Amino acid sequence: xxxxxxxxxxxxxLQVLWDLSLQVGKESVGLFGPNGAGKTTLVNAIVGLxxxxxxxxxxxGRSLLPLETHxxxxxxxxxxxxxxxxxxxxxxxxxxxxxxxxxxGARDKIDERMRFIFDIFPxxxxxxxxxxxxxxxxxxxxxxxxxSLMAGPKLLILDEPSSGLQPSLVxxxxxxxxxxxxxxxxxxxxxxxxxxxxxxxIDRGYVIENGRVVIEDSAEGLAHSDHVRRSYLGL
Amino acid sequence: MLAKLRQRDYQILIxxxxxxxxxxxxRPHVLISGLQRGSLYVLIALPVGIIYGILGILNLAxxxxxxxxxxxxxxxxxxxxxxxxxxxLPAFPAMFVVGIVTYRLTIKxxxxxxxxxxxxxxxxxxxxxxxxxxxxxxxxxxxxxPYAASSATIGPxxxxxxxxxxxxxxxxxxVGMFLFLTRTRAGLAAMAVGQNxxxxxxxxxxxxxxxxxxxxxxxxxxGPIGALFLIRHAIFPGVGGPFSLRAVSIVAMAGFGxxxxxxxxxxxxxxxxxxxxxxxxxxxxxxxxxxxxxxxVVFYRSYQRRVR
Numbered sequence: 001x002x003x004x005x006x007x008x009x010x011x012x013x014l015q016v017l018w019d020l021s022l023q024v025g026k027e028s029v030g031l032f033g034p035n036g037a038g039k040t041t042l043v044n045a046i047v048g049l050x051x052x053x054x055x056x057x058x059x060x061g062r063s064l065l066p067l068e069t070h071x072x073x074x075x076x077x078x079x080x081x082x083x084x085x086x087x088x089x090x091x092x093x094x095x096x097x098x099x100x101x102x103x104x105g106a107r108d109k110i111d112e113r114m115r116f117i118f119d120i121f122p123x124x125x126x127x128x129x130x131x132x133x134x135x136x137x138x139x140x141x142x143x144x145x146x147x148s149l150m151a152g153p154k155l156l157i158l159d160e161p162s163s164g165l166q167p168s169l170v171x172x173x174x175x176x177x178x179x180x181x182x183x184x185x186x187x188x189x190x191x192x193x194x195x196x197x198x199x200x201x202i203d204r205g206y207v208i209e210n211g212r213v214v215i216e217d218s219a220e221g222l223a224h225s226d227h228v229r230r231s232y233l234g235l
Numbered sequence: 236m237l238a239k240l241r242q243r244d245y246q247i248l249i250x251x252x253x254x255x256x257x258x259x260x261x262r263p264h265v266l267i268s269g270l271q272r273g274s275l276y277v278l279i280a281l282p283v284g285i286i287y288g289i290l291g292i293l294n295l296a297x298x299x300x301x302x303x304x305x306x307x308x309x310x311x312x313x314x315x316x317x318x319x320x321x322x323x324l325p326a327f328p329a330m331f332v333v334g335i336v337t338y339r340l341t342i343k344x345x346x347x348x349x350x351x352x353x354x355x356x357x358x359x360x361x362x363x364x365x366x367x368x369x370x371x372x373x374x375x376x377x378x379x380x381p382y383a384a385s386s387a388t389i390g391p392x393x394x395x396x397x398x399x400x401x402x403x404x405x406x407x408x409x410v411g412m413f414l415f416l417t418r419t420r421a422g423l424a425a426m427a428v429g430q431n432x433x434x435x436x437x438x439x440x441x442x443x444x445x446x447x448x449x450x451x452x453x454x455x456x457x458g459p460i461g462a463l464f465l466i467r468h469a470i471f472p473g474v475g476g477p478f479s480l481r482a483v484s485i486v487a488m489a490g491f492g493x494x495x496x497x498x499x500x501x502x503x504x505x506x507x508x509x510x511x512x513x514x515x516x517x518x519x520x521x522x523x524x525x526x527x528x529x530x531x532v533v534f535y536r537s538y539q540r541r542v543r
Contacts, residue, residue, distance in 0.1 A: 047437070073439040085434035087427050098427050101420055102439035147438065 001025050001187050002046065002077075002155055007055030009041055009211075016041050017052070017211040024155065024189050028181050030198050030205030030219070031191040032232060038211040039191035040082065043159045046189075047079050048072045059155065074103055078153035082160040084144040088133035092124055095132050095143055099150030106152045116183070117146045120176055138169045149180065155187045156180070162194040170194060174201035195232040199223055207232075251503050258510070264392045265509045271398035273505020274405035277498055278460050279478050280485040281408055282453035284497045285416075287486060289429035289449050292342060292352045296360035298478030300454050303363055304330050304461025305470045306371055312378050312465075319378050319466050326458030334451030342450055343443075360479060367472035375469040383466045400463055408456060409498060425449050481525070488532045504528065 002024040009017040017038045022029075033039050044050045046057060048069040057064045064072050073079075087095055100106040100113055118125040121142045127135060132143060141161060148156060158177070162170040178201050181188055192198040199205070205222045207215040215225060222228050229235040258266045283297050294300075307329055308322040341359065345352040387396045416422040428435040428445045435442050464470070485504060489496030507528060508521045 049433075049436075068441075068443075069436040070439045070441045073437060079437055081433075081437065085431055085437055087430040087434055089430055090426070094423070098423065098438050102424065151439065 001060060002189070003056075003058045004042070004046070005056045005058075007042075007045060007052045007057065009038075009045055009050060009052050015211065017045070020055070020208070020211065020213060022206050022213065022216070024187050026185065026187055027203040028177070028188040028190065028201055030195075030202040030222075031189060031208065032193070032195050032198070032205060032222075032228075033208040034193070034231075037208045039208060040159055041211075042208070043079060043081075043157055043189075043191055046072075046157060047077060070102070073151070076151075076154035077157065078148035078151050078155070079157040080141075080144045080148050080159065080161065082163055084140050086132040086140060086144055086147070089131055091129055091131055092135070092143055093128045095147050096124070096150055099147035100152070103151040106150060109152065110150070113150050113152060117149055120149075120179060120183075121146050137164050138166070141165060141173070149184070149186075153186060155189065157189045157191075159191045160193065161190065162192060162197065170197050171200075174198060177201045195222075195228065247503070248499050251499065251506070254506065258506070262510070262513055264394055265506065265513045267392075267394045268398070268512075269506030269509030270502060271395075271401050271505070272509055273502035274401040275464070276478075276481055276485055276505055277405045277501035278401065278408055279457075280482040280489075280497050280501050281405075281412060281494065282456050283482045284486045284489065284494050285412060286450055286453050288494070289425050290342070290346060290446050291349075291429075292346065292450075293356070293483060293486070294453075295353065295356040295479055295483060296363060296475075297457070297482050298475030298480070299360045299363040300330070300333070300475070301457045301461045301464065301478060302367060302470065302472065302475030303333065304458040305465040305474070306367055306376075306461075307458065308462035308465050309371075309376055309378060309470060319380060319462050323459035323462040326462050327455050328458075330458035330461075331451050331455035334454030335447060337454070338447045338450045343446070346446060360476070364472045364476070371472065373471055373473075375471045377469045378465055380466060395467075397467060404460065404463060405498075405501075409494075412494070421445075421448070477522075484526070484529045488529055 004020060004022050007017055007020045008015060020038070020042065022031075031039050031042065041050060045052055046064065048064060048067055048071075051065065059072075059075060059077060062075070064075070064077075067075070087098060090098065096114065096117065097110060100110050106113065123139060124143060124146055127139065132140065135143060141164075145158070145161070161173055161177075165173065174197050177188060177190065180186060181201075188202075190198055190202060199219050199222060202219050204218050205216075206213050207222070207228065215222065215227060217225060223233075255266055258269075279297060279301060283294055286292055286294050304326050308319055308326050311317065311322045311325065312319050337359070341355055342352075345355050383397050385396045386393055414422075416426055424435065424440045424445055427438070427440060428442050432442050435445070468474070481504070485497055485500045488500045504525055507524055511521045511524050512518045
């Protein structure tokens with residue numbers, strides 16, 4: 001599915017990703033690391049918001065590097081950015097529809113997708129007519145995830161989905177991610193700092209520090225790794 | 236963004252209706268010519284408001300682009316002898332192309348640079364005027380068509396009837412833009428881009444293309460408007476300047492991004508101007524009243540903000 005191979009990224013003269021490689025197949029993959037490790041940069045590189053200096057990013061065998069962001073999204077990659085990036089003065093319904101309206105394959109399936117989404121996020125159904133800006137932070141997060149699911153993506157990327165959420169919502173969110181993975185068969189890549197909660201939702205994970213992959217292991221393996229336990233789980 | 240009239244606009248609308256009712260009895264011709272003139276302002280200000288709302292660019296050269304549209308129609312009329320109303324048709328695609336070229340060469344590079352876009356569009360305004368000077372010279376040009384001078388008399392007042400096309404055109408452009416922005420997929424994409432360009436990219440919208448199409452469409456509308464303007468007014472290279480100023484002022488008074496407000500303020504200012512002009516010998520004050528009102532509105536806004 002998604003293959004990132006030997007990617008170097010610079011911001012001006014500052015190199016933030018160093019020869020970074022990872023893969024996401026039909027599975028849920030976690031991407032862990034402290035602030036400034038390069039998680040968001042990697043996510044932005046996958047969707048074409050920053051372009052790597054070296055390396056290759058392919059999706060389903062096709063290189064994503066020459067494509068602009070909107071084309072990458074139309075290829076079946078969906079991303080839920082940390083800042084959510086909703087349309088604040090559109091209704092919840094408008095936001096949801098916008099998720100499917102510009103994706104050639106998803107356009108005709110809006111009703112079907114909506115049913116699926118209300119199944120996972122019932123609260124959105126009650127809020128359909130409200131402007132997105134009036135939702136709480138947690139609801140906005142759900143709307144952002146729902147909007148990206150409207151496209152019927154093959155790969156769903158979430159950047160720090162737990163940030164700004166109250167703890168009870170965080171475990172709830174990761175449970176739903178499992179549910180989405182199982183019901184939809186969509187591949188998931190989650191960049192996260194809340195390692196403890198996220199480990200329950202993923203099959204495999206990478207730890208990046210200073211722009212390099214330092215550990216790659218199964219969820220089980222990560223939970224028992226000394227480095228992860230010390231640095232991320234506080235054990 | 237343009238979903239509903241703000242409450243403030245309702246108050247202003249009601250105030251205008253009361254004023255209009257008084258005018259209807261006292262000076263009915265002011266009501267008519269004010270409506271006609273105001274419609275022309277609305278016509279020119281609406282695209283400025285849309286470009287601002289979606290691209291975040293305040294186009295200071297909008298009146299100059301209308302002047303270009305008018306001269307295009309003028310050249311077409313004098314070269315081929317067709318009626319200026321028919322010249323509206325080719326003027327639309329012609330100005331669309333001008334829009335695409337302008338966007339590609341200039342606007343594209345300043346979409347996220349607030350000060351630069353002011354300088355750029357101001358420079359464009361000067362350049363367009365000077366270019367028109369070279370091509371068509373400063374001599375005022377008119378086309379004469381019999382229907383332009385048509386008039387009607389109701390009771391004691393006589394008024395030009397041709398100017399009602401401005402009212403009709405303003406209604407068509409307003410309704411057309413509203414339907415486009417709320418009913419079509421491309422329009423909704425434009426709204427999405429206006430609210431959050433990054434978010435728009437992430438749902439698969441081609442933001443760059445949307446910017447170009449909206450900018451070009453807003454300039455394209457100026458082609459037919461220019462042709463209509465030409466029928467009733469003498470045109471010369473500097474004719475657009477006052478309209479650029481008024482359009483930007485009306486957009487500012489409506490509050491940026493508030494399209495229905497543009498309708499209310501455009502007509503309101505047209506009425507105010509016509510009212511001042513209706514006093515013999517005081518016509519020169521019209522501009523001062525116009526810009527005086529803008530200063531008052533801006534003062535009132537900042538006063539309101541402080542009170543809150």
